[in-house]
Amino acid sequence: MKIGELSKRTGISVDTLRFYTKEKLLTYTHAHHFWDFSDDQIVLAEHIQLLRSLGFSIRDIRYVFDASEALLDGTRVNHENLAAYIDFFEAKQSALRIQRHHIDIAEQRLSNILTKLEIMASKETFEL
Structure with missing residues (x-):
């Protein structure tokens, strides 16, 4: 598929997809002077x-992609990069847990506001 179709199917702008390609995160082949992306590039x-x-x-x-490839390959993992992978992924996992906590707090606050708004909307008259 051409880059425009990949953009439509993913909702990601063509410029961003070009950037990801330039950064070697996405791959393509050349077909009739166009970049041709395979279906697996959608998920990626x-x-x-x-x-x-x-x-x-x-x-x-x-780094995530490289680690995934190395782990799938199995031959490119040694004790040195294994320790680095563990440190990296533990740090990212910790950061995601913190984000999840902040999201939970924000969601609770929004839920409380929504509940109050719904109560106000159900009354014929209300005071601010």
Whole structure:
């Protein structure tokens, strides 16, 4: 599929997809002077967007992808990079737990406001 179709299917702008390609996070082949993306790049692009929304840098995402490939390959893992992977992923997991806690607090506050608004809306008259 061309980059425009990938953009439509993922909701990610063409410029952003080009950037991800430049950063070697997405891959393509050349077909008739166009970039041709395979279907598996849809999931990959969406995964990149998810990680970006969680605060992962491009460097972090590249590290996640490299670690995944190394673990799948099995031959590129040694004690030195295994310890680095563990440290990295533990730190990211901790940061995500903190984000989840903040999201839970924000969600509770919004729920309380919504409940109060619904009570007010159910009354014929109300005072502010």
